[in-house]
Amino acid sequence: SQTIHQWPATLVQPVGSPLSLECTVEGTSNPNLYWYRQAAGRGLQLLFYSVGIGQISSEVPQNLSASRPQDRQFILSSKKLLLSDSGFYLCAWRSDRISPQHFGDGTRLSIL
Amino acid sequence: GENVEQHPSTLSVQEGDSAVIKCTYSDSASNYFPWYKQELGKGPQLIIDIRSNVGEKKDQRIAVTLNKTAKHFSLHITETQPEDSAVYFCAAITPSNGAQKLVFGQGTRLTINP
Numbered sequence: 001s002q003t004i005h006q007w008p009a010t011l012v013q014p015v016g017s018p019l020s021l022e023c024t025v026e027g028t029s030n031p032n033l034y035w036y037r038q039a040a041g042r043g044l045q046l047l048f049y050s051v052g053i054g055q056i057s058s059e060v061p062q063n064l065s066a067s068r069p070q071d072r073q074f075i076l077s078s079k080k081l082l083l084s085d086s087g088f089y090l091c092a093w094r095s096d097r098i099s100p101q102h103f104g105d106g107t108r109l110s111i112l
Numbered sequence: 113g114e115n116v117e118q119h120p121s122t123l124s125v126q127e128g129d130s131a132v133i134k135c136t137y138s139d140s141a142s143n144y145f146p147w148y149k150q151e152l153g154k155g156p157q158l159i160i161d162i163r164s165n166v167g168e169k170k171d172q173r174i175a176v177t178l179n180k181t182a183k184h185f186s187l188h189i190t191e192t193q194p195e196d197s198a199v200y201f202c203a204a205i206t207p208s209n210g211a212q213k214l215v216f217g218q219g220t221r222l223t224i225n226p
Contacts, residue, residue, distance in 0.1 A: 006155075032212060034213075042218065042219070043201065043216050043217065043218040043219050044156070044201065044216045046213060046214070049213060059213075090155050090156070092155075094212060100144075100146050100158045100161055101146070101158075101212075101214055102158065103148075103155035103156045103157070104155050105153075105154050105155045106153075106154070106155045108153075
């Protein structure tokens with residue numbers, strides 16, 4: 001069966017520090033991959049999606065970037081974090097046919 | 113692009129009663145509508161979904177209805193239990209975008225009172 005892993009589960013970082021969040025999917029090949037951000041008590045905002053290795057689409061202009069170095073690995077990065085980058089970051093995947101998206105358990109990022 | 117509105121934002125019901133959450137969408141081409149349940153500190157979990165060629169789908173105490181003409185769909189939970197307390201999100205997919213991007217409603221915080 002397919003599983004999705006995100007780490008770390010929680011992260012506290014100072015303003016101006018770099019960021020790297022990792023997401024991996026097991027049990028499937030060539031998935032579509034997604035990064036979302038969820039502010040406290042709010043809905044989900046799509047940040048990036050990828051339909052294949054090295055293919056990244058950005059949904060909103062921001063301080064973050066994404067990369068997909070391997071088929072089932074999706075990385076969210078920043079060179080210098082801002083206070084506004086705080087939030088709950090969720091990775092999701094779906095297979096390359098019509099199917100639902102499945103989410104990981106997220107990373108709670110706090111910027112001090 | 114697609115826009116999804118979800119109501120109510122909060123809902124409180126007595127244990128054993130029914131709960132209904134409603135969503136409307138703007139793009140008549142949307143053809144897939146999933147519902148997710150998110151518990152505190154966890155990622156959203158798919159609980160039920162419906163495609164545009166179906167008007168209703170049921171899975172035990174959970175059902176979803178779709179009205180394509182009015183462009184709205186609803187989640188129905190019957191015989192509610194305390195473990196149903198969570199935030200629920202509706203979403204829609206428009207087939208025109210190749211990456212199948214989901215557009216989410218703003219969520220409903222459901223509280224089941226014992």
